[in-house]
Amino acid sequence: MASPEMKSIRQQLPRWLETSLPCATRGNVASYIPELSKAPHNALGITLLSATGESASAGDCGLRFTMQSISKVFTLILALMDNGEDEVFSKVGMEPTGDNFNSMLKLELVRPGIPFNPMINAGAITVSSLIRGSSPEEKSERILHFFKDLAGNDRLDYDMGVYRSESDTGNLNRSISFFLKENGVLSGDVEEVLDVYFRHCSIVVDCADLARMALVLASNGTDPLTGKQLIPRRYVQIAKTFMTTCGMYNASGEFAIQVGLPAKSGVSGGILTLVPERYGIGVVGPALNDKGNSYAGVHLLQTISRELDWSMF
Structure with a gap:
């Protein structure tokens, strides 16, 4: 009742x-x-x-x-579970920006050049690089499995059309990622990190x-x-x-x-x-x-x- x-x-x-x-x-x-x-x-x-x-x-x-930026909440949690707070927050900050979610303005203006928080694109891309796995495929599989557990739904999957659309047009995210790599914030291959990021944004719910x-x-x-x-x-x-x-x-x-x-x-x-x-x-x-x-x-x-x-x- x-x-x-x-x-x-x-x-x-x-x-x-x-x-x-x-x-x-x-x-x-x-x-x-x-x-x-x-x-x-x-x-x-x-x-x-x-x-x-x-x-x-x-x-x-x-x-x-597709989840798009909603997925950022749960990849942050998985990165924390993988690495702990000290490691994650050495790479990304804890403060609001007041800027658009895809802005890279403060990365250059405010030192030490780390993203302000994990909910903007720069922060979420950085968080994606911290997910454990030996390949983008393994990292993405771990993320998808985690999301399935949280949703109680084993049928969750990617929308590959949206994934390809994001990847094909994601040049601003590439610019952000290369800037982060130049500053030593992002480790690993940029395209591999972005592949993980685009995939978790394209999970269908x-x-x-x-x-x-x-x-x-x-x-x-x-x-x-x-x-x-x-x-x-x-x-x-x-x-x-x-x-x-x-x-x-x-x-x-x-x-x-x-x-x-x-x-x-x-x-x-x-x-x-x-x-x-x-x-x-x-x-x-x-x-x-x-x-x-x-x-x-x-x-x-x-x-x-x-x-x-x-x-x-």
């Missing part, structure tokens, strides 16, 4: 979604990665999953999309997958549906802090004020967020605002958080 709160959420969720859906007309689907431009402009979907296994969904929650992954974070690294500890609590704390301060690109402060939950977005229109110790939430809305976040998705989360008084602040 559903809890009273879940019953209420299930009843109200379709109405909240319909209220937010018109916001999609004000956004644009990402086109700088050509394959992403094929996403349905007016789609909006959401799934919430509780620690007791109850769920609520509405809209286009079955739409499949739906809202239910994101909600399950978010629920593990909400539960301090334990999957409450299986009882397995998948992530050390300390690394979950680090990841959730980055999500709060940097997870919504250079709109993270605004999101913290308007929604008040840890979150990570991706330019495919996905948003992963959570209510600590209570819910994991996955959202998709491919039409983006000028900061690269789902226009309708952010509005929907703002509505739900205010209606249910979920802000952590």
Whole structure:
């Protein structure tokens, strides 16, 4: 039997979604990665999953999309599990940038030239270089297996069309990577590191997958549906802090004020967020605002958080 709160959420969720859906007309689907431009402009979907296994969904929650920058949260965690904090944070910082996610401006302006945080492209590429494995294939396989465990879904895989599209057009990421290598931040072959990065950005999920992954974070690294500890609590704390301060690109402060939950977005229109110790939430809305976040998705989360008084602040 559903809890009273879940019953209420299930009843109200379709109405909240319909209220937010018109916001999609004000956004644009990402086109700088050509394959992403094929996403349905007016789609909006959401799934919430509780620690007791109850769920609520509405809209286009079955739409499949690539994780893009949402994957950065979990590759950071895997790199921490592989190397520890000291090694990871000798290569990447802990501060917001205030710049676009693909900017390399502060790499040159601010010494010692390491990326400001793991949620921007420069930081995530650096983190990708720290994943253990003897080859890009082995590293990517370890990442995919980790994501499958977190999502409770053995069928997760790559969208090879998106992967090739990212690789073929990723010249700015190549510029960032060569600059990092020149500064001694990035070790290994640039193209091999980028192959790992492009692959984990192209892993395909739906809202239910994101909600399950978010629920593990909400539960301090334990999957409450299986009882397995998948992530050390300390690394979950680090990841959730980055999500709060940097997870919504250079709109993270605004999101913290308007929604008040840890979150990570991706330019495919996905948003992963959570209510600590209570819910994991996955959202998709491919039409983006000028900061690269789902226009309708952010509005929907703002509505739900205010209606249910979920802000952590």
